[in-house]
Amino acid sequence: MSTLAPGAVPGGGIVGRYRELDALRAWLDAARDGAGRLVLCVGEPGIGKTRLAQELAGVALAGGTTVAWGRCVEAEGAPAFWPWRQVLRSLGADPDVVLGGDVESPEDRFRVFDAVAEAVRGVADTNSVAVILDDIHWGDEPSLLVLRHLADRTAGARLLVFTAFRDVGPAGVLRRVLPDLLRSPAVERLELRGFGLDEVREQLSRTAVGESVVGARAVLDLTGGNPLFVREVARAIADGTWQPDRPPRTVLDAVAARLDRVSVDCRRLVQAAGIVGRDFSLVLVAGALDEPVAWCLPPVDEAIAYGLLDRVGDTGNYRFVHALTRDAVEASLTTADRAALHRAVAEAIEARFAGDLSDHLPDIARHWASLAPYGEAVTARAWAIRAAADAVRRLAYEQGVRLYQAALALDASSLPDVERCRLLVALGRAAYFAGDLRGCVNAAVEAAGAARAAQSPELAGEAALVLEAAPTSGVNAVAEQLCEQALADLGDNDHEGLRARLLAQRSHLAFYDGDQDRVASLSVAALELARASCDDHALADALRARQEALPGPAGRAERLLLATEMLALARRTNGARAAMWGELWRIDALIESGQLAAAAEELPALRVAVSRVGGPVSVWHLDRVTACVAQAQGRYATAAAAGRRGYDRMRVVEPAPATGAFAALQCALAHHIGVNDEVTALARRPFDPPPRFTTMAWLSRAFLLLCAGLPDEAMASYQQAGPLEMWSLPAFFVLPGYVYGALAAARLGRHDDLTVLLDRLEQFRGEHATGNGVAYMGPTELTLGRGAAVLGRLDLAVEDLAVAADQADRAGAPGYVAEARYHLAATLLTRDSPGDHDRATAAARDADRLARALGMAAYTDRTAALLAQLDNKGRLAVPLSPRETQVAGLVAEGLTNRQIATRLVLSERTAQNHVQHILTKLGFTTRSQIAAWHVHAQLSRPMSHSADAQTVADS
């Protein structure tokens, strides 16, 4: 039987690290139970991060957990998403499928991030998974962004993500991503430190010579307890390279000394391998050395025996035992040998993978770049450009930027202006997709200069369009200038498509500046040119520009036509994105015109288009309109779920629209179904909307805080919006902005503002308050009626509220029917003209029935109270017979039909009939509604003024 201590194995087991392994075991156990973890393991080179990861992998496998590895490589020659490609392949997924797809905007890359995260989580759904990402300090930016994306989704998954990185000067990319990783919900940090004396002694004891030659204390002093260095010293002692009078100062020294002892062939092989990289295939090294593979076998075995290499699997792949080992080997080469090997390796890769170089382009470019100072700049540039284009195609924009920049820097004086301009355009686009706006602007400006030098107005146009859709004001000024210059250079003849795109771009820039008049004129010109050009790309751009030019109800009819034209373009070109925009515009317009059923019928077509486009942004569009339609139709649970789903998707991509849309939906929902703690927290959370949405944000927040019963905070928010004449609302938000403002002003007693706002809302009679398909706030007359009631204009209020109820009914918005009828009933009760009481009673009953059927928690108590109040005034709102009133009281006591029958000495059947009649007369469906009604009837009290004024008093 075994006498081993727990966790220890003889011979090669890990030395020390008991605390770290205990922690890892605990996190692994938690991950197996669905409480995933992201572990950030940090330490200096050689400290044992990879060794610890191996131990974790063994423990995970022994417990039935799937393990996948992804290793970032030191050299800049790895394909895009390299560590994730390894992980996906290991998990049985096809990396090309998961990482593939077209991209038209920077946000589209999130589709890929999502796809990777979902692929990993999908495996974790069936079996717990440990993903080990080694050396992420060398990770490319897209790979680290995937990690950041997955980190937020780890907490609830059966997933442990272990990452290892050096703490000494982490690369720029990791430094940018690390704060986000540290903020992720299930993060654990594991800092590895050097060995103590006991561990050094244990490590030495595992070698043949043990501690007899050199004391553990001396080794600890020499190495600082760095485990790799300790092992190298132990190995040096064992193999006889140890010189007490000249001990190695670093791991590199120790490896270099050992390299001196290997055979010539072994050194030759290892040096060639060192140029290939830390991981290498023997076939490739053989090719670079121009030797048969069989020749390589003895030296490779020798290198393994000398502790320089490890064998990886049984497929002819090998790895240097540590990155520092490879560094030491490369350092042993002369400049001439290194250059010769770079050339030999580059040519060997080109020859070996001639059929499909795409996975190897960055690597080939890296080798040729090393040769550029020695007369190979032109070849190096050609490979760099090829690799850059491929990197962008694979969504590795940062790598594309780096490679384009490298290409531009290679012997710049020999680059013709036209080629230079094209390279700068490509660089600018890559920078834009990488989110590097400054790099994008600089490239565009330089490209425009190169285009002028090349006397090519067409290229100047392309340079101007590099800055497409950049909403930052600093970019806008440059983009506007480039567009104007390019249009001037192009003249009025030819190039209609390019000119249309430039005009659409200028229109778009004006839209971001809030200059709606210029948007109108520029978009018309763009669309006319685009239609004449027969250029589908230009037409799509121009249609979008024109759509932006037509906000609010006045532009709705033309927007519907644009939607039809966009859908026709989508059919002609089989364009998924065009189909998506066409459907979205149509649905938005239908919601605005109160055709909710028609809007709902369009959703399946939108879903198809969105699924073709893919990515979180397009799915967010689907979620937001699905939520909006459901909210308008009174399907609150569906609306809440879709809104939440969309918000969760979008907030990591574009926080501002995600938050704005979510807040607007919460306002509309809170208005009818009340608020929970999360919504209250949302209303109180600090926010920083884009400048042109500031007024809208303060008004919607004031409204939401009122719904949450926080009038003081609501007042503060309302005041933050500033004096009414200073309000600035985007054209498409004017109507819903006034509605928020009017309803908030009504409930906050700001009657002067309310009066002005009602005047402004007059122009929107017959319209429905909604903006950009994120939330529906009912017919304009509803706000007009509620406002008039607060101002004591009761006749007008009654008229508008009755109209509003009918409009909402025609729109298919039952929640707003209930709201309108409730306020109508309350207003009638206040007015108390002849016939008003009966009319009020009917309206209140209707409102109460609808509110209960829809689950409008914000209204059910109010409608019941209103009914009870009507009842209390001595004019029975509900014609229950005395016997039925008696039975209702017993129902409220919780009695069953049989108990009621016994109490009243009736047959059970008769008691049941009484209950059924009560239900019918009150418009109820459950006994609990009867009970609630009865209680309210008992507790009701007189009501004064309007329902809104009462709400203020209540709050």
Place this chain on the structure above:
Amino acid sequence: MPWITVATLPIGSIDQYDAVLAQLGGEPDGLVARYVGTADGTLRVVALWESQAHADQFFARTLGPALARALGPEPAGTPELIGIDVARSYVREPAAGVPELDQRR
């Protein structure tokens, strides 16, 4: 209570399995019997334990470090581990003329 484990581990061959066993340095506590073979190209290990606690101890504390050493620099794969609480058992008494199972590991 006897306990049976059926483990499918990412071990490519019997030789590699032997390398894992060599890392263990001895048979684990509570192991009664073990049978190893390949089905559908996958190595499976069936073991009988004195108790579930013995098996749990082995898989949680002992096997992992051995796999870490024996499966190369990046131990990876999709293992499966099934535990069976033995409710009924039958072991034939050794009889003359019936060969014992080979004692190969």
